[in-house]
Amino acid sequence: MAKITYITHDNQNHTIEVQNGLTVMEGAVQNDIPGIDADCGGGMACATCHVYVKEEWLDKIPKKEDGEEDMLDMAFEPKQNSRLSCQLVVSDDLDGLIVNIPSKQG
Amino acid sequence: MKKIDALIIGAGPTGLFTAHQLKLIGLDCEIVDNLDKIGGQCIELYPDKPIYDIPAVPECTGEELTSNLINQLKPFDIKFHLSERVEEVKKEGDNWIVKTNNGTTFQTPNVIIAGGVGSFEPRKFPIKECEKFENKSIFYSIKDKKMFEGKTVTIFGGGDSALDWAVELSKNSTVNLVHRRDDFRGAQATVDKVHQLTKDGKINLFTKFQMTAIKGKDKLESIDIKGDDKEVKTLQSDYVLGFFGLIMQLGPIANWGLNIDKKTVEVDTEKFETNQKGIYAVGDICNYPGKLKLILSGFHEGALAARACFKLARPNEKYRFEFTTSSKSIKDRLGVKSD
Numbered sequence: 001m002a003k004i005t006y007i008t009h010d011n012q013n014h015t016i017e018v019q020n021g022l023t024v025m026e027g028a029v030q031n032d033i034p035g036i037d038a039d040c041g042g043g044m045a046c047a048t049c050h051v052y053v054k055e056e057w058l059d060k061i062p063k064k065e066d067g068e069e070d071m072l073d074m075a076f077e078p079k080q081n082s083r084l085s086c087q088l089v090v091s092d093d094l095d096g097l098i099v100n101i102p103s104k105q106g
Numbered sequence: 107m108k109k110i111d112a113l114i115i116g117a118g119p120t121g122l123f124t125a126h127q128l129k130l131i132g133l134d135c136e137i138v139d140n141l142d143k144i145g146g147q148c149i150e151l152y153p154d155k156p157i158y159d160i161p162a163v164p165e166c167t168g169e170e171l172t173s174n175l176i177n178q179l180k181p182f183d184i185k186f187h188l189s190e191r192v193e194e195v196k197k198e199g200d201n202w203i204v205k206t207n208n209g210t211t212f213q214t215p216n217v218i219i220a221g222g223v224g225s226f227e228p229r230k231f232p233i234k235e236c237e238k239f240e241n242k243s244i245f246y247s248i249k250d251k252k253m254f255e256g257k258t259v260t261i262f263g264g265g266d267s268a269l270d271w272a273v274e275l276s277k278n279s280t281v282n283l284v285h286r287r288d289d290f291r292g293a294q295a296t297v298d299k300v301h302q303l304t305k306d307g308k309i310n311l312f313t314k315f316q317m318t319a320i321k322g323k324d325k326l327e328s329i330d331i332k333g334d335d336k337e338v339k340t341l342q343s344d345y346v347l348g349f350f351g352l353i354m355q356l357g358p359i360a361n362w363g364l365n366i367d368k369k370t371v372e373v374d375t376e377k378f379e380t381n382q383k384g385i386y387a388v389g390d391i392c393n394y395p396g397k398l399k400l401i402l403s404g405f406h407e408g409a410l411a412a413r414a415c416f417k418l419a420r421p422n423e424k425y426r427f428e429f430t431t432s433s434k435s436i437k438d439r440l441g442v443k444s445d
Contacts, residue, residue, distance in 0.1 A: 037369075039223045039354050041390075041399050045151040048353070070291040073264045074351040077232045078286055078316075080334065105353075 002095040006033045006051075009103040018090045024099060025049040025085035035101035042086040044068060049085040050075040051099040061088055061097070076102050110134050111419035112216035112412075113204055115192050118146020120389030120404030121220035122175040127412035129182040130436055133419050137184060138206055140191040140225035140357075145172035147222050147390075150352060161402055171401070181440045191225055195362045195385070200418070202384060215418035218411055219380075219387040220404070223369060225357045229350035231262070235320050236346075243326035244346045253345075254279045260329060260341050262317065263349030266292040271347060273299050276308040282341050284312045284331055312339065320346070359391075367393060377414035378407045384418050386411040 004027055006014045018027035028036040028049075037048035044067055053061060058081055068087050072078045085099065112128050114121045117139035128135045143149055148157075148168030156165050166174070187210055194205040195217060204212040228246035230236065236244050254275050260282040261272050269292040272283045283300065290297045304311040312331060318338065319330040328342045356369050365372040365381045370393035373379060378386045388411050389404035397403070416425040430436050437444045 039369075040147070040151060043152070043155075045147070045155075046354070047351075069287070069289065070265075073286060073291060074229060074353075076229075 002090050002092060002097065004090070004094065005096075005098045006036075007098065007100045008033070008035050009101060020091050022090050023086050024051070024088040024090060024094075024097070027090065028085065028101075033101070035103075035105065036085060037105045038086060044071055044084060044087060047071045047075040047084065048105040050078070050105060051083055051085045051101055052079060053081050053083050053088075054098040054100070055081055057097055060093065076105055107203075107211045107213050108136065109213045110136055111214065112218055112415045113138065113202075113212050113214045114218045114220055115139075116146060116220035116222060116389070116391075117141070117144045117186060117188070118220060118222050118389065118404075119148055119171060119175055119401050120222075120408050121146070121218075122172075122179060123405045124218055124220055124388060124408030124412055125184055126175075126179055126182070127409045128415060129179075129184070130430065130439060131412060131416055131425065132435070132439065133412070133415055135184065136187065136212070138187040138190050138192050138210075140189070142189045144176060144186060144188070145169070148172050150226055157401070159400065159402065181442075191357065193358050197382075200384075215384050216415040217385045218408070218415070219359065219371060219385065219391055220389045220408065221359060221387075221391045223354035223356075223390055224359065225355060226352040227355045227357075228348070229353045231317060231320075231346075231348050233317060233320055239320065239322070239326050239346070243322070243344065244320075244348065246348050248347070251275065257344035258282070258342055259345045259347060260284060260343040261347045261349070263347075264290045264292065265349060265351065266296065267349035268292070268347075269296040269300050271349070272309055273303065276303050280310075281308070282310045282312065282343065284315050284317070284341075286314065286316050288313045312341075315339070317346075370397075373407075376410070378411040379414060386414065 001017055004018050014033050016031050025038050029038055039048045040046035068084055072082050111133035112135040114137045117137050125135050149172055153169040154167055156167055158165055190206040190208045193207050196203045201213050201215050202217050255278045258280040259275055261268050262284050264285040272281050275281050303309040314334040315331040318332040321328045328340050330338055330340050332338050371380055371387040371391055373387050373392045373394055375394050378388050380387055388407035390399050434444045
């Protein structure tokens with residue numbers, strides 16, 4: 001279990017307890033956090049679950065696998081701390097993770 | 107106006123198999139898809155990615171699955187309307203009148219929405235001012251490359267479309283190619299060519315840069331790009347091209363009076379009918395308790411929706427369930443010999 005804070009682009013904080021094994025994307029979708037569309041359902045095929053990870057967390061989260069960076073080329077306003085939230089599997093280590101959601105996904 | 111038994115919106119795997127089911131039970135149908143090719147997400151999003159959970163197919167790619175489904179439709183003559191988007195669906199008596207953006211009109215008692223997550227639209231630049239120049243100086247696809255001759259064109263993106271056009275347009279235009287990182291995801295041969303053309307001074311390559319501003323009153327004059335190291339460069343440009351792939355938008359479906367929840371359409375699980383009689387939704391776009399977004403679920407949903415279509419298309423006939431292994435009429439439709 002990890003507490004994850006999603007900050008939507010209007011600066012609303014949503015802190016949610018997400019079960020281990022789910023992804024950060026699933027935590028958002030299941031709790032109706034706006035701004036994570038996840039059109040492809042977690043297949044790393046659409047870039048609509050794109051989030052900005054708070055800098056201090058960048059080294060602590062699972063590394064990008066092949067294909068994620070390619071998909072991020074398609075994301076809305078990608079930055080250096082951009083990740084696809086469907087690729088971030090929740091574990092106790094992610095307790096306290098903060099991600100910002102871009103103003104839109106399309 | 108075309109009179110048909112059923113219209114399928116979406117030529118992805120679910121739409122294709124639904125067409126097969128309709129034809130097997132003796133109904134005619136046509137298929138409309140916004141993309142210029144058959145296959146939907148399988149072709150557009152993951153043509154090369156292996157799929158492992160199609161029943162009786164241990165492994166196949168999105169492209170292979172699509173070509174197998176097309177093969178399965180070979181006995182039937184099905185008209186596809188590609189690069190066409192359904193804009194309007196209106197009730198008229200017992201029929202739906204369906205209009206596309208190309209002006210095709212259908213009259214049908216049955217409309218089956220197999221639209222995945224909606225229609226594919228190009229992803230656009232995040233900067234708001236870009237809208238003003240869209241289809242004048244900013245393009246997301248190219249119809250006529252002649253307009254770029256002798257002009258300065260700035261291309262954004264790192265995939266095959268961006269690279270192919272950079273190479274092609276560098277023959278007759280001044281080309282700037284801008285990408286957010288050093289790596290390109292296009293084919294290696296094209297990437298090598300771009301680097302060679304950059305060395306030869308035919309392409310001005312800017313990596314680790316993204317667009318931050320666009321300038322010009324009526325006509326586009328220049329754009330600003332900003333690097334990861336905060337450096338800002340101004341590029342004089344006549345045209346800007348963006349190739350960021352496609353995004354799925356629910357589009358006009360939202361206006362057809364259907365119950366929609368989070369980009370999906372609510373259906374029952376007997377006919378996969380929506381709240382509108384004679385409009386069905388199958389595949390990723392439909393939603394019901396227990397819905398799984400698997401291709402195999404789409405096949406099941408399409409098979410049931412097809413049976414439901416029979417009632418409205420042939421109100422005076424009774425549908426009789428038959429197996430393909432034993433039914434003479436089905437074998438006739440398939441054009442195979444009966445035993």
